[in-house]
Amino acid sequence: MQKNPSINRRRFEIGKSLPFWLILPTIIVILIVQVYPALYTLWLSFQEREPQGWNYVGFKNFERLFGTGLFPESIGHTAIFLIGYTALTLTLGFFIALMLKRNVPMTGFYVTILFIPWIISDIITGLVFRLMVSPDYGLFSGFLEDRGISVLIDSRPESLIGNFPFPPAPAMIFLILAASWRALPFITLLILAALQTVPSEVMESARIDGANGIQITQHITLPLIMPAMVVALFNLTLGGMNGVGMVFSLTGGGPGTATYVLSYFLYVLGWGQLRFGRAAALALLIAIVNWFLIYLVLRTTRINAKEQ
Amino acid sequence: MSSTNQFSRRKWEERLVGLALLVVCVFAIFPIFTTITISFKEQADITRKPPILFPCDTPEKSFEWSACRWAVEGYQRVFAPKPDENALLGFKLTGNLIRTYIPNTIMYAFASAIGVTLLSSLSGFAFSRYRFKGHDALMTAIYAVTGIPLITNMLALYQMGIVFRKNLPFYDDRIFLIFVYFGFYLPLSVWITKGFFDAIPRELEESALIEGCSPLGAMFRITMPLAIPGLISVFLMTFVNVWNEFIVAYLLVTKNEYKPAMFGLYDFLSQNIINLQVLAAACLIIAAPIIILFLFTRKTFFRAMVEGAVKG
Numbered sequence: 001m002q003k004n005p006s007i008n009r010r011r012f013e014i015g016k017s018l019p020f021w022l023i024l025p026t027i028i029v030i031l032i033v034q035v036y037p038a039l040y041t042l043w044l045s046f047q048e049r050e051p052q053g054w055n056y057v058g059f060k061n062f063e064r065l066f067g068t069g070l071f072p073e074s075i076g077h078t079a080i081f082l083i084g085y086t087a088l089t090l091t092l093g094f095f096i097a098l099m100l101k102r103n104v105p106m107t108g109f110y111v112t113i114l115f116i117p118w119i120i121s122d123i124i125t126g127l128v129f130r131l132m133v134s135p136d137y138g139l140f141s142g143f144l145e146d147r148g149i150s151v152l153i154d155s156r157p158e159s160l161i162g163n164f165p166f167p168p169a170p171a172m173i174f175l176i177l178a179a180s181w182r183a184l185p186f187i188t189l190l191i192l193a194a195l196q197t198v199p200s201e202v203m204e205s206a207r208i209d210g211a212n213g214i215q216i217t218q219h220i221t222l223p224l225i226m227p228a229m230v231v232a233l234f235n236l237t238l239g240g241m242n243g244v245g246m247v248f249s250l251t252g253g254g255p256g257t258a259t260y261v262l263s264y265f266l267y268v269l270g271w272g273q274l275r276f277g278r279a280a281a282l283a284l285l286i287a288i289v290n291w292f293l294i295y296l297v298l299r300t301t302r303i304n305a306k307e308q
Numbered sequence: 309m310s311s312t313n314q315f316s317r318r319k320w321e322e323r324l325v326g327l328a329l330l331v332v333c334v335f336a337i338f339p340i341f342t343t344i345t346i347s348f349k350e351q352a353d354i355t356r357k358p359p360i361l362f363p364c365d366t367p368e369k370s371f372e373w374s375a376c377r378w379a380v381e382g383y384q385r386v387f388a389p390k391p392d393e394n395a396l397l398g399f400k401l402t403g404n405l406i407r408t409y410i411p412n413t414i415m416y417a418f419a420s421a422i423g424v425t426l427l428s429s430l431s432g433f434a435f436s437r438y439r440f441k442g443h444d445a446l447m448t449a450i451y452a453v454t455g456i457p458l459i460t461n462m463l464a465l466y467q468m469g470i471v472f473r474k475n476l477p478f479y480d481d482r483i484f485l486i487f488v489y490f491g492f493y494l495p496l497s498v499w500i501t502k503g504f505f506d507a508i509p510r511e512l513e514e515s516a517l518i519e520g521c522s523p524l525g526a527m528f529r530i531t532m533p534l535a536i537p538g539l540i541s542v543f544l545m546t547f548v549n550v551w552n553e554f555i556v557a558y559l560l561v562t563k564n565e566y567k568p569a570m571f572g573l574y575d576f577l578s579q580n581i582i583n584l585q586v587l588a589a590a591c592l593i594i595a596a597p598i599i600i601l602f603l604f605t606r607k608t609f610f611r612a613m614v615e616g617a618v619k620g
Contacts, residue, residue: 018523022434023446026427026494033491034453037464044463096332104326112606113333116340119602119609121552123570124591127577128339131346131584138584139342142358181339189610242457245554245570249577266459271559276463283460294455 038287044280061281070257071282074265076165077172078241081261084168084176085183086236090229092180093187098217100188101195118185126249129178144170152251156258169258171251178250179240187232194228195221227300234297238290262286347588350379354584382585386593405590408565409572413551413594416482416568420489421547424497425539427490432501433527433535437510447502453495459555461492466559473562481566488556493546500545504538505531541608544601548609551598569594 045061047054065071096114100107117125132139133151144151149170156169198221206216222229244263251259253268260268262282270279345361346354353363364376388403401407435447465488472479508531516526532539554570561567567575573590580586602609 019434019438019440022430026431026498027446029427029487029490029494030450030453033465033488034456034461034495037461037468038456040464040467041460096329099325099329099332102322102325104322104329106326107329110329110333112603114329114336115606116599116602117336119548119552119598120340120595121554121570121598123552123554123573124595125339127573127587127591128343131343131588132339134584136357137355137359137582139346139359139361181336184336238455242459244459248554249574263457263459267555270463271466276467280460280463283457283463286457287455287460290455290457291452294452298451 041280041283041287044276045284046277047280048277049274057277061277065278065281068278070260070265072163073165073257074260074262076163077168077259078261080166080168080172081176081179082237082240084173085179085240086233088176089180089183089187089236090232093184093191093232094229096184096188097191097195098221100192114188115185117182120182122182122243122245123249125178125182126246126251129174129181130250133174153255155256165258169255171255171259175246175250175259179243179246182246183236183239187236190228190232190235191225194225198224230300231297234293234300238293241286241290343588343591346584347382347592348378348380349585350377350381351583351585353377355582379585382583382587382589383593385583385586386589404564405569405572405576405593409567409569410594412482412566413568413570416486416489416557417547417550419486420493420550421543423486423490424493424546425543428494428497428501428542429532429535429539431498433505433531435498435502436505437513437527437531447499450495450498458492462556462559465556469560481561481563485557485560485566488560489546489550489553492556493549497542497546500542501535501538504535507538508534537608538611541611544605544608548598548601 044054046056046058048057048060049055100111120128130138130152133141133144135141135150135152141150151170151174154170156165156172157167159165160167202220202224203216206220211219241261242263244261244267247253247259247261247264253260253264263286266279266282266286269275269282342361345363349363353360362371362376363378364371364373366372366375369375386403386405387401389399390402391398392400435443469481469484472484473481512534513526513530516530517523521529552570553568554574557568557571558574561571573594576587576590
């Protein structure tokens with residue numbers, strides 16, 4: 001635009017302010033729906049509800065939050081959920097992507113079928129899995145009850161490591177399975193996209209040098225797609241930490257408190273017990289962890305972009 | 309000899325991989341498949357112990373096609389058809405899900421998808437084509453916003469909803485909800501659309517400018533039409549996200565007649581704890597339109613998702 005001096009001055013000035021007007025509506029919406037609420041939560045985390053209004057209480061909300069027994073327990077549940085969920089999804093996703101990359105006959109058909117779970121909502125996923133183990137009448141309930149397991153009723157077994165909720169309740173394992181089922185297609189797609197960028201010459205020359213399939217995967221494929229795996233890991237962690245719908249429809253946090261993850265605990269604090277100050281304190285902590293993860297994603301992808 | 313050997317080995321490997329993928333596919337659709345069979349069972353088969361996959365057993369045989377007891381009771385209870393002489397087919401569907409919740413969801417999803425696509429195309433274009441003060445800072449800020457947990461914002465948006473409901477005479481849950489969806493799905497969409505615009509060569513636009521076209525004219529006549537495939541994928545992504553969204557609507561909608569389908573489904577869960585066939589039917593009725601949409605627009609979806617995931 002600036003290259004051409006013959007464009008008249010008035011038009012040039014419109015051109016200069018044009019980006020501002022194009023961006024303005026987006027910025028306004030984001031300010032109202034995202035930035036203001038985030039700042040409000042920051043403010044709220046230092047307030048307490050009094051009969052006459054909100055009252056500044058310093059770090060009391062945080063202290064009380066740490067004092068609640070459910071808080072460390074929810075952290076433990078979240079950790080177990082995230083470890084199981086990311087490990088399972090990444091491993092399966094990697095192997096399925098490797099198989100899809102072979103481009104055997106009917107791959108297009110397989111991809112279509114594989115990706116259906118991905119567009120099913122978390123509420124429906126939770127319900128669909130709930131139907132399978134619903135007490136007494138679920139398809140697998142009989143099979144599991146013969147082995148003394150009832151997914152939606154059994155509470156957590158005695159923990160082995162201090163207060164850390166390990167081993168998890170059957171419901172938690174089932175929640176991990178349901179969440180992985182839904183996330184797997186997306187992660188497979190991410191890994192597959194990265195696999196497509198690995199040059200086939202590298203693999204061919206390794207094969208000629210006598211490397212077998214496992215060696216190639218371990219020493220060539222995996223290191224080359226590591227950045228994509230890291231991005232997938234952070235995506236999973238962010239989604240797993242913030243998603244709450246599946247807990248709602250699959251277990252409702254139960255049995256007892258066996259599937260209280262942090263986001264569900266936040267919901268219960270806020271809308272179940274109406275302790276919005278404490279909920280805000282927890283929300284703030286979750287947001288900080290989220291931002292740290294996003295910062296790591298940005299760094300990984302930036303380093304990756306610079307190397308290329 | 310060795311080459312034919314290798315050839316047949318490759319052939320076998322291919323078959324093995326194909327078989328493995330088939331097994332994976334079976335696992336992927338098994339939960340949906342069981343939901344379908346549950347939705348067509350009758351109450352007596354639902355509450356049977358031990359449960360069976362197909363309601364097709366007879367005292368003598370475990371599976372007999374002619375003995376299958378398929379029923380549409382679950383669907384009947386969701387649709388709740390009532391005879392009505394004025395209706396086209398002689399009956400009217402009176403179930404809340406079909407009369408209120410799904411139309412609401414369609415409305416929310418359409419409105420949000422149109423709004424998000426429109427706003428993100430404008431700002432994505434600006435971010436892609438112009439360098440201005442604070443360009444990078446704004447882009448990073450928009451990315452950082454995606455890191456705010458949804459439920460964190462809900463604390464404030466819930467209170468805002470209460471205040472608006474009390475003080476604004478023209479306040480409507482639906483308008484506020486759609487506006488909130490704009491805010492939640494815009495940030496990532498801006499990044500995605502910027503990526504799509506970056507891929508369109510600017511020479512086309514520059515030559516239009518030299519020919520005397522205004523910057524706005526060049527944008528709407530040259531660049532936007534080229535970006536339409538990308539914009540459609542943003543539209544579809546937002547549509548599906550809003551269709552599937554639960555917690556925001558759950559916390560912001562107070563009136564029964566404004567509830568979207570996912571909220572309605574959650575209500576079903578508490579009302580039909582024993583009637584699994586009703587729950588299954590409701591799940592399938594809500595998921596079916598989205599699954600069909602996905603099957604027809606698969607490639608478009610993948611484009612937006614990959615673009616959104618590898619941003620940074």
